[in-house]
Amino acid sequence: MSRKLVIDPVTKVEGHGKVTVHLDDNNRVVDAKLHVVEFRGFEKFVQGHPFWEAPMLLQRICGICFVSHHLCGAKALDDMVGVGLGSGIEILPTAEKVRRLGHYAQQLQSHSTAYFYCVVPEMLFGMDAPPEQRNILGLVEADPELVKRVVALRKWGQEVIKTVFGKRMHGINSVPGGVNKNISTTERDRLLNGEDGLLSIDKVIKYAQDGLNIFHEFHEKNRKEVDSFAEVPALNMSLVDDDGNVDYYHGKMRIIDKDKTIVAEMDYHDYLDHFSEATEEWSYMKFPFLKDLGREAGSVRVGPLARVNVTKAYSASTPLAKAALERFHDYTKGKANDMTLHTNWARAIEILHSAELIKELLKDPDLQKDQLVMSPPEGAWTGEGVGVVEAPRGTLLHHYRACEEGNITFANLVVATTQNNTVMNRTVRSVAEDYLGGKAEITEGMMNAIEVGIRAYDPCLSCATHAMGQMPLVVSVFDSEGVLVDERVR
């Protein structure tokens, strides 16, 4: 008898997703999909608002990578007012460095949340452990000392964000052309040295190393299972600097294949020449791909695994991360790594990398300078801007246009999780075939294997649902007294 298996909702990820797997009479997988089941509509409703509101409004797309949206928007506005990077009149070093500080802290905080709260419990207890156990509650019961360190690490990342943006979430610092606040020496010293209840940067680096070791030990013990889990071939994309290494804040978009040959490289301002997005009826999330290669061959992977695949080497100024990345590269002997669960390895390396980058940056005296905003000269207004950053989940792009009065007339967002849509769906299919195919009896733990595959991408399904879809609406909303509030049949 054919069956349909459903995971609803996908948990320990951000936002709303659902998985369906169809098995035929012989228990073969005939179909397996990740559906994104929500949508919001930011691109439309931001129109008509003053351009400078965009980074404040659009960071509300996501409560875990708000800094990335805020900065991506800010970079697009730099362009719009005529002081974008590459324009000849650029934002000042203090502004760029303050933004970078917030951005690296975001990476540390976001990755730590995803890795320690969502992935580590699964590594320690197993994919088929009781669903009540394989989470932070189970971790509290099994290893409260580890949880205290995790809480302290996440807290430190959030405190850096608060120092830069004024509050831990959805704060404001970036304005068109710069920032509105620098970092005082008192603030700097607090983050470097810690205080009662706040880690020092050296402790943060130590805990990041411990976190990476959790993966190493887990990998050591479960090598075969980890390596063979959903090996999904894909192109890899990252922003890179002139040396071909990841720059989380700025760079050109580079795409490499399995042999690390560059298959495409572009200035992000030209993204429309290179990318299309397909739509399917069964998901609100679109499917971007490189036009030249077509949808099948031209879908890319973004995020930690893609970035460490693209990057040649980290700088000597982040020595621990540099060594960790060399070990990662050695494992696949110079080829790009397609092993889905190694994304967690890459994520743990990036936590360490962010911590070392922050330590280096905090010592930079430019953070205390007080020239914060570059005022554009007369006539510099371009009315259009594109911003890009490497968000925790991958390459994020905002594109706006505004009229002469400064109101937004157009907004387009291409977010990291959307870039990963095709690769995530391939992962779901691969895990479904390996874990469910041919099995008469399916358990909850086998289904969780599919979620483990999805969680490796740490998808931000809220980010992916900024666009609004059209659908026949036959929805009735009643209030608490049973009175009809809304009904519409299209």
Place this chain on the structure above:
Amino acid sequence: MSTTTKNEVASHELKATPMDPSVQAARDEKIQVAMIGLCGCWGCTLSFLDMDENLLVLLEKVNITRSSLTDIKRIPHRCAIGFVEGGVANEENIETLEHFRENCDVLISVGACAVWGGVPAMRNDVSLEDCLKEAYIASPTAVPQAKLTIPYHEDIPRITTKVYPCHEVVKMDYFIPGCPPDGATIFKVLDDLVNGREFDLPASMNRYD
């Protein structure tokens, strides 16, 4: 939360590895809390983690059942407190919120989205048709010559024409404003309720940003 059709099985209905009975018994003695994110950004849920060390203090008295932070996909038994992030924007949100109302003694709207609809409710000012054209028909990255496709499928929920605050759909007991309310505010409210004190949010803790 689509309706279960013939031969459709949800993962949470399948046989799972059971919890250690003594660990489960210790959890059952605590105050049961369920959490849900409706149409929000997950920020209020993460602000719950921003309680920092107080999270561990709270967990001495509280067990979390359904939550996007656990793998428990439905409320398993009656809960004392339901923590609701986000407003109502689709039929699944309605079903989930009603299920929370039926199974929780006290429901709290956490954050601007749950309390007022928040930033997602800005779409209430725009004609739906315009939004639709913008996203899938006139999108600058649309595939040239491709069949015009608008998502509509049995496996994705239908949306509501407007975004609603939670209390317009079910009765909500308490409200914590802020986008998001910070960890200390969330801790104050939960700590009061868990320790049998009245809900008491001083004006000094109300935030509107």
